Each structure stands twice: as structure tokens, then as C-alpha cells.
Amino acid sequence: DAGVIQSPRHEVTEMGQEVTLRCKPISGHNSLFWYRQTMMRGLELLIYFNNNVPIDDSGMPEDRFSAKMPNASFSTLKIQPSEPRDSAVYFCASSFQDSYEQYFGPGTRLTVT
Amino acid sequence: LAKTTQPISMDSYEGQEVNITCSHNNIATNDYITWYQQFPSQGPRFIIQGYKTKVTNEVASLFIPADRKSSTLSLPRVSLSDTAVYYCLVVGYNNNDMRFGAGTRLTVKP
Numbered sequence: 001d002a003g004v005i006q007s008p009r010h011e012v013t014e015m016g017q018e019v020t021l022r023c024k025p026i027s028g029h030n031s032l033f034w035y036r037q038t039m040m041r042g043l044e045l046l047i048y049f050n051n052n053v054p055i056d057d058s059g060m061p062e063d064r065f066s067a068k069m070p071n072a073s074f075s076t077l078k079i080q081p082s083e084p085r086d087s088a089v090y091f092c093a094s095s096f097q098d099s100y101e102q103y104f105g106p107g108t109r110l111t112v113t
Numbered sequence: 114l115a116k117t118t119q120p121i122s123m124d125s126y127e128g129q130e131v132n133i134t135c136s137h138n139n140i141a142t143n144d145y146i147t148w149y150q151q152f153p154s155q156g157p158r159f160i161i162q163g164y165k166t167k168v169t170n171e172v173a174s175l176f177i178p179a180d181r182k183s184s185t186l187s188l189p190r191v192s193l194s195d196t197a198v199y200y201c202l203v204v205g206y207n208n209n210d211m212r213f214g215a216g217t218r219l220t221v222k223p
Contacts, residue, residue: 004156035213043200043213056210075162092155100147100204102211104156 004105006092012111018080021108024073025094033102034067034077035091043091049075050097061086082112115203122218131188133217135201140183143206146177146184151198151216156216160199161186188219196221 005024013019025032033048047057052069060067064083069075079086089109093102118136125131137146145163145164159170163184164173174187188195198216 033211042215043151045210045212048210093156099213100145100162100202101159102157104158107154107156 004092004094006090006105006108008108009106010109010111010112013082014113015083016081017112018078018113019082019086019110021077021090021092021110023075023077023092024104025074025075025092026103029094029096029103030072031075031095031097031099031102032075033067033093033095034075035093035104037091037107038088042110046077079110082110084112086110087112115144117196117201117203117214119140119199119201119214119217121215122220124220124222125191126222127192128190129196131191131219131221133186133188133199133201133219134139135186137201137203139154140181140203142203144203145206146175146181147202147204147211148186149200149202149213151200153197157200157213159208191221193221193223195219 007011036042046059049069089107093104095102115137147162148160151157168175176185202215
């Protein structure tokens with residue numbers, strides 16, 4: 001398996017623009033997680049899905065952030081409108097449900113100017 | 114979720130054994146202890162998990178005392194490539210909601 005796939009790997013955008021990050025989990029995994037990492041705040045859990053259903057989105061910063069998982073092999077994290085403080089590395093991870101072993105993707109480095 | 118406390122940073126030399134201790138005083142009966150490793154510019158990677166006593170795999174050992182209020186990750190004979198941030202997490206049973214703390218930045222010197 002290729003592991004968790006994220007795209008794009010790097011994204012530079014201007015404030016106010018919409019940003020869409022994509023994730024393909026490992027085949028067979030039924031849990032998917034979105035994290036954000038910055039120097040100031042560390043690694044934060046934004047939202048996670050079990051069997052394509054959002055379970056906990058309490059980590060989503062505000063209404064500008066939304067995440068979807070239309071099927072077992074694809075998820076998106078959207079920021080609209082983006083702001084400079086959204087600049088971070090966004091990681092997607094997947095696992096079998098109820099497993100503590102999460103597999104992380106390479107991350108998307110987002111820069112909002 | 115139980116709060117965890119671990120040293121911000123540690124230094125070691127190649128070939129030494131490194132022990133990183135994590136405190137989790139309010140761990141619940143059904144909670145598990147999990148450790149992850151993160152290299153620069155990569156996502157975290159699972160190392161080991163345990164509930165009590167000792168767990169060993171090809172990468173590390175995890176020691177958990179009887180009261181489970183702390184745990185120690187042991188890395189045998191570290192090399193330069195073990196330089197990374199190590200995270201201790203306490204996770205509820207059958208609950209994959211994991212919250213990462215600040216971690217311990219381990220620097221291995223030649």
C-alpha cells in the first residue's frame with residue numbers, strides 16, 4: 001500500500017481565498033483524522049471520522065473550516081475564507097477503528113499570505 | 114482524557130540507552146498508553162502501546178508501573194537517526210480520539 005496520500009504537498013494562497021486539502025486513507029482503514037501542526041500550538045486534532053461519519057469536530061477552529069468524507073477512500077478539509085493564521089502543516093491520518101496505531105500522511109504545508 | 118507531562122527536551126549520545134518518562138496522574142482504569150515518534154517534516158509514527166507492566170517490540174520497550182500514573186519509553190542504543198520528538202498519549206479504551214501534547218525533543222549526538 002502507498003500509505004496515506006495527501007495533496008497538495010504545498011499550498012500558497014492569498015488571504016480570503018478558498019483552500020481545499022485532500023486525503024486518501026489507507027485502503028481498509030475505517031477511521032480518518034485531520035490534524036494541524038504549528039510551532040505555537042503543536043499538533044492539534046481538528047476532526048475525525050469513523051466509517052465516513054464525523055465523530056468529533058470540536059477541534060475545528062471556527063466555521064471557516066469544514067471537512068467531508070463522501071466515501072471510504074477520500075476526504076477533504078476546506079478553509080473558506082483562508083487567513084494568515086491558518087498557515088500550518090495539515091496532516092491526515094487513518095487507522096482501523098478502535099486502533100491506537102494511526103498512519104500519518106506526509107502533510108500539506110499551507111501558507112496564507 | 115488524562116493530561117500527560119513529559120520533559121521538553123533530552124540529549125543523549127550514540128550507543129546509549131535513552132529513557133523518556135511521562136506522567137499521567139489521572140489516567141482512567143480503561144485508558145491505554147501510546148507513544149509516537151515524529152521526525153522533522155514528517156507526520157508522527159506509532160512506536161508502541163501498553164496497558165501495564167512491560168511491552169517490548171523491535172523498536173522500543175515501554176515500562177508501566179503498577180499504579181500506571183507514569184510510563185517510561187526506553188530506546189536501546191540510540192543512533193543519530195533517533196533524533197526526533199517523542200509523544201506520550203493516554204487514550205481511552207476503544208476510543209481513537211488522541212490528543213498530542215508538546216512531546217519530548219530528543220537529540221542524539223555523535
